[in-house]
Amino acid sequence: MSILVDKSTRLLVQGITGNEGLFHTQQMLSYGTKVVAGTRPGKGGEWVLDGKVPVFDSCKAAIEATGANASIIFVAAAFAPDAIFEAADAGIPFIVCITEGVAVQDMMRVREYLDQKQVRLLGPNCPGLLTPGEAKVGIIPGDIAIPGNIGVVSRSGTLTYEVLYALKLVGMGATTCVGIGGDPINGTNFIDCLSMFEDDPHTEKVVLIGEIGGTDEEKAAQFIASKMTKPVVSFIAGQTAPPGKRMGHAGAIIEGGAGTAADKVKALEAAGVKVAKHPEQIPDLLK
């Protein structure tokens, strides 16, 4: 069992002919993900990866021909908002946007529109998600995680890999690992994922990887305290980050004294969450 993606996921890749689109489509196919179509306006009718995946001019055409029920976006930041709108309008219920650097005002409009249409977005600026052994929708290296009973949700990319790898080294595996992305305005958030993990019968424990900026970890802590029965272990990156500086991720910035790691750790600990001092401590705290 898993959340969001599994063997029934029929994936559409938006921006399939670009370098990253092609490379990761190949990786996803090798992992066993059903990539049924790709889009690239102007290249409809072509095939990529030795004739494995058909390319369409639009999401609408791709869905009509292949019955795609999820999409992943690899287009450049300037065009990513349009790609999200297009997928939503074509009827895709679950969209994953890998693209980094999408303008925040664009994302506010995207979120407003998607909420009205009840379309779920993951990202932008995220590594996507991985249900070990079943499906990989995104760029998380497939070989660093094994199937298991731990749900993982994270705002970061490579830090998530670090945690999955630390779990694998001690034989622990994941039901699903979801990277929600490091932007200030995104689609799926911590609470959405915690709630899905709580409902997923195969997930027994959850790892939440947060970072400085915003108040999502504090809200997650409230949710954990009031709604969750499963144990949660956490790590918060950015203990040493100076205020006022954007630490790489657009969302990772301590503003007006709010969003510090110390506040988040405090809120999580008050909710009964064990907080690791560094990622390699996480497996011990899960035991």
Add this chain to the structure above:
Amino acid sequence: MKLHEYQSKQIFSRYGIPIPKGRVATSATEARQIAEELGGRVVVKSQVLVGGRGKAGGIRLAKTAKEAEEVATQILGMEIKGLSVRKVLVDPAANIEQEIYLGITNDRAARRPVFMASAAGGVEIEEVARTNPEKIIKVHIDPLLGLRDYQARDIAIGIDLPKEYWKQFGDICRGLWRAYMESDATLAEINPLVILKEKSLLALDGKMLLDDNALFRHPDLAEMRDVDEEAPAETEARKYGLTFIKLDGNIGCMVNGAGLAMTTMDIVKLFGGEPANFLDIGGGAGADKVAAAMRIILSDKNVKVILFNVFGGITRCDEVAKGILAALKEVKPTISMVVRLVGTNAEEGRKLLADANMITAETLVDAARKSVAAAKA
């Protein structure tokens, strides 16, 4: 990206917001000329990208042009919170009856822009926000609809603005909204917006923060960046698409991914070391980017150790290793280096670095311990 007060007010002015008729000077003589042209009392205001200029003595009143020159001489030699003042704005002094706060920012939690206003504007607004948050009116804006007229009226009513100013205030709200939207700002703020004794409104001070991710569609605004005000290494890093933030320690960190870069700093500190920087080489960094990153780290003379922590995903460890080798040939550093490569092509990367005389580490903890030990050696 932060804009100066004078730049923010110029943008506001394009959207019909009334601003003082002042100009920017880079020398005291120029400040005097501007004061002469304006006539009467002027305010000389340092243009630096930090808050608290007034309290630091960087904003001063001058009764005459001669006094403006004297005041400008003092301010132009000042350092405010570590930044030297290179420009002053000379504005005519205003006859203030009341100071209002008016601003728009992105409300992350609500995922919408929010207008904020208070009848108690001026330098103490942050204090008001802390102690009397109810005195700050908040109106969220639907990003698909934009600011509606009734919302501007709600703000005016919310701050008890006398009716005679509603129309002008509405125009200012609409102007500020357009300035915020069309510049892709993350903050557009007028503080204070003043009611003059002459019974009209004037934006005395302005502040704008722009979304770096949206600058691609605003080349005119991107040119306004004041590179004098950032650390040279940060400017250099941006050229190569690297994110670099200088810190005060002696362990240089080169990492792929922002979350992991922060974690690497944290773990160095946890094991008793002090990170010299935050540096994210990003996803898929090739050899040239890695070499640039290494030069930037080494330009900080405090650095005694470099810790390379790379978890390959999109980024290939062998590419990073090639970058390290290229940089080593070029800069020939004499300091210790600790390297940890995991993930995509890690084995190939390690082989490439086998003869490079670097300390290798298996885990994060191992890497942090070895770096801290090397820094103390």
